[in-house]
Amino acid sequence: METAPSVNFTLLLFILLVITGVFWFAERWYFAPQRRRAAKSAVAQLEERRSALQKQGLAADGAVASDADIEAARERVQRQPWWLEWTAGLFPVILVVFLLRSFVAEPFKIPSGSMEPTLVPGDLILVNKFEYGLRLPLLDTRLTPGALPQRGDVIVFRLPKDPKIDYIKRIVGLPGDTVSYENKHLVINGKPVQETPLPDYFDPNTMTYYKQYMEKLGTHEHRIMINPMAPPYVIGGPESFPHRDMCHYNAEGFVCKVPAGNYFVMGDNRDNSLDSRYWGFVPERNIIGKAFVVWMNFSAPKNIGLIH
Structure with missing residues (x-):
């Protein structure tokens, strides 16, 4: 995925x-x-x-x-x-x-639909490498402090369980946050995240319509996709991961307390995304940068533009 x-x-x-x-x-x-x-x-x-x-x-x-x-x-x-x-x-x-690639922007290609409807397969994106502070290539040593990642940012990061793999997801929980996703409703620190219904989203890959909402995380407004037929719980159960004891899973979903220096991430395609629900938190040191623009998609040019 x-x-x-x-x-x-x-x-x-x-x-x-x-x-x-x-x-x-x-x-x-x-x-x-x-x-x-x-x-x-x-x-x-x-x-x-x-x-x-x-x-x-x-x-x-x-x-x-x-x-x-x-x-x-x-x-x-x-x-x-x-x-x-x-x-x-x-x-x-x-x-x-x-x-340029080490300190300014790095290109990536979206291979899956886990971030639909925001990002679709084939999107060619650029990732800001200095937003969260410059790092020395290969050694990954921080050179400048930079800004702190914000709730709602779309980030590219090295998968904690296998750093050779790059993932892209949206930050949902910041260090210290309590994140709950039960019955497909996101709640952060006890406050339900604002959702506004939108017309159904048609996925050309599966030839299926899905429920679509406008979600607001911090200052970010973005679309998410829900499959009403998918169960609310973590299918197959979560893996073993660092700070696993800070999460509680049930038949309705989960509740997690985000540890210091870590972030909780989810895909905008909520029922088709392997994210923090399955493999745990993203350490700050694993973050590569902030995705900010789709500069080309040869099969879906209308998706070109800034990433929200």
Whole structure:
């Protein structure tokens, strides 16, 4: 239902950055100066030969190299070989991509319907990497404090039980909150979350209509989807997870107290989402960033825009 484990692209990009960087510095401080010296020597030899031929009166009939010939020889000797073009030449591009992806925005693709109707399969999104503070790539060390995640934010995070997998969900509970979802009604700290009925949502993947509501979490207003035929309880039961003792499950749903430094997340497709109800809380350190825009969906272009 979510993204599958994939190659650590950040690590792969970093390795490419190091390799191309080594060749870039080698080109700048060794190979290029070496070629310039060779070109200078070749030009000096040609000019010396031309001078000697001219003194012998052999300047006619193309026997003496022209200025154009000498310049062509210079360029030929100084020309960068193909293997440096594909290494040193790519370093600036990879550096820019690495910095943008690490500190500004990272692209993701929505593979499932767990966030419908807000996000649909095929949505290409961008995730803000500095909203919650900058982190050092790979080491994940925080560099700047940033803002605190807010209730209602759509976040991308590493799945706690398998950090190789990236998930996207909406924050429902903040540290210290008591979150209740019983009989398909969300209650936070004893206050029911505001829901406004909307026309039914048609899911083209299942060819089915579902109940749709406008939900308000903090300052966020967004749509959610409910399947009236699905049971209210956690199907199959929850897994074992850290702070499992802070949750109580029953036939109507669950009640959880969110521990410090953690967040409770749910999908907007409430009856088709593997989220905190099943595998537990999201530690703050697992958050990658805040999803803020759908920049393309080739099969559903009308979904392009800011994420609410």
